[in-house]
Amino acid sequence: xxxxxxxxxxxxxxxxxxxxxxxxxxxxxxxxxxxxxxxxxxxxxxxxxxxxxxxxxxxxxxxxxxxxxxxxxxxxxxxxxxxxxxxxxxxxxxxxxxxxxxxxxxxxxxxxxxxxxxxxxxxxxxxxxxxxxxxxxxxxxxxxxxxxxxxxxxxxxxxxxxxxxxxxxxxxxxxxxxxxxxxxxxxxxxxxxxxxxxxxxxxxxxxxxxxxxxxxxxxxxxxxxxxxxxxxxxxxxxxxxxxxxxxxxxxxxxxxxxxxxxxxxxxxxxxxxxxxxxxxxxx
Numbered sequence: 672x673x674x675x676x677x678x679x680x681x682x683x684x685x686x687x688x689x690x691x692x693x694x695x696x697x698x699x700x701x702x703x704x705x706x707x708x709x710x711x712x713x714x715x716x717x718x719x720x721x722x723x724x725x726x727x728x729x730x731x732x733x734x735x736x737x738x739x740x741x742x743x744x745x746x747x748x749x750x751x752x753x754x755x756x757x758x759x760x761x762x763x764x765x766x767x768x769x770x771x772x773x774x775x776x777x778x779x780x781x782x783x784x785x786x787x788x789x790x791x792x793x794x795x796x797x798x799x800x801x802x803x804x805x806x807x808x809x810x811x812x813x814x815x816x817x818x819x820x821x822x823x824x825x826x827x828x829x830x831x832x833x834x835x836x837x838x839x840x841x842x843x844x845x846x847x848x849x850x851x852x853x854x855x856x857x858x859x860x861x862x863x864x865x866x867x868x869x870x871x872x873x874x875x876x877x878x879x880x881x882x883x884x885x886x887x888x889x890x891x892x893x894x895x896x897x898x899x900x901x902x903x904x905x906x907x908x909x910x911x912x913x914x915x916x917x918x919x920x921x922x923x924x925x926x927x928x929x930x931x932x933x934x935x936x937x938x939x940x941x942x943x944x945x946x947x948x949x950x951x952x953x954x
Contacts, residue, residue: 673712675782676804679759683714683808683815710797711805713790714815723809724789726913730767733909734795736902737769744894745849745937746773749825752847752941757781757822761839763810764829768796768803774825775800781822786810814839823847828910831876833883837944845941846884850876852891852936859903859933863923865912873938884942894935900924903931 673691680689682698689696689704696704696712706712725733736742750773753760757778762771765785775783785796785805797805808815810830816839824836827849836846851868860867877886898906903924907913 672801673706673710673804673806675802676759676784679782679784679817679820680714680804680806681815681817683716683812707790707794707797709794711785711790711793711807713807715788715807715809715812725766725787725792726789727791729909729913730789730791730795732905732907732913733769733792734767736905736909737767739902741896741898741902741906742769742894742935743773745827745892745935746770748892748939749827749847749849750774750777752845752939753778753781753823753825754843754845759784759821761786761816761821761824762796763814763824763826763832763836765796765805766792766827766829768792768799768805770825770827771796771803772800774823775802784816784821786814810835825849831879833880837883840944842944845887845943846880848876848940848942850938850940852893852938854934855936856906856933858931859906859927862927862931863907863912863920864917865907865915873940876940880942883945885945887941887943889938889940892937892939894937896933896935897930898933899930900927903927 677689677691682702684702685700687698687700689698694706704712704714753774759782760774761784765771765787768785771783783803785803786808787793788809790807793805810832814835818838819841821839822844824846850872855868
C-alpha cells in the first residue's frame with residue numbers, strides 16, 4: 672500500500688515531501704499525482720517513454736511464467752540475501768512484484784517500494800503483497816525516493832542507476848543485483864536464435880557500479896527446467912526477446928523437442944555503498 676511507503680517518497684518535480692490525500696499523492700508546493708484504481712501511482716511527468724516499457728502481453732507472459740514457480744529458487748535465494756531487519760526494500764525494475772513479494776514474505780517487518788516504467792507491470796505489483804507501494808518511474812532519472820532511507824535494493828534484470836542507488840541507500844544498506852550468467856537458457860537461445868548473454872556482462876556491471884559500490888559477495892545459481900511449448904512461449908514473450916522475434920520463430924519453436932530441457936543460469940551479486948573519500952580541508 673502506498674500509505675506504508677509514502678514517507679520514503681519525494682515529489683519528482685520539487686523533491687518535497689509527499690502525503691497521501693484521498694486518491695492522490697500531494698506535496699506542499701501543490702504538485703499532485705493521482706493513484707490509479709489498481710493501487711499504483713504514476714510519478715513520471717509526461718508518462719513513460721514510448722518503446723521502453725513492457726507491454727501488456729509481455730507482462731501477462733511474465734506473470735504466467737513466474738506464477739508457475741519456475742524461478743522460485745531464485746526468489747528464495749535473493750530473499751535470503753536481504754539483510755535481516757531491513758525496514759524498507761526498493762525493487763528497482765520490479766515488474767510484476769514477484770521477487771519483492773518473496774522478500775516481504777520472508778521479512779515480515781519490512782515494507783517495499785516497486786518502481787517500474789511499465790504501468791501494466793505495476794497494476795500487478797501493487798497487489799502482489801499488502802506491504803508493496805508501487806510507482807511508475809524511469810530508473811535512469813533521479814529516483815523519487817528520500818536519500819538514505821532504503822535498507823536494501825533488489826535489481827533483477829533491470830537498469831542500474833549507480834549514483835541514485837547509492838544516494839537512497841543507508842550507509843549500511845545492500846544492493847542485490849541479478850544478471851543472467853554465461854549459458855543462460857543456452858538450448859533455448861540456440862534453438863530459437865534468441866539474444867545471447869553478453870560475455871562481458873559482469874565486467875560491464877563492475878564498470879557501472881565502480882566508485883559507488885564495493886562487491887561483498889557473488890554466487891551462481893542454476894535452475895534446471897523442463898518446459899512444454901506453452902511455457903517456452905511465455906518465457907520468450909516475457910523478456911527482451913519479445914521485441915526481436917523473426918519470421919522464423921514459429922517454425923523454430925515447432926521443431927524444438929517436447930518437453931525442452933534447459934538450464935536457467937543466474938549470477939547474484941551483493942554490493943555495499945563505497946566508502947566516501949575524506950573531505951579535503953581548505954588550504
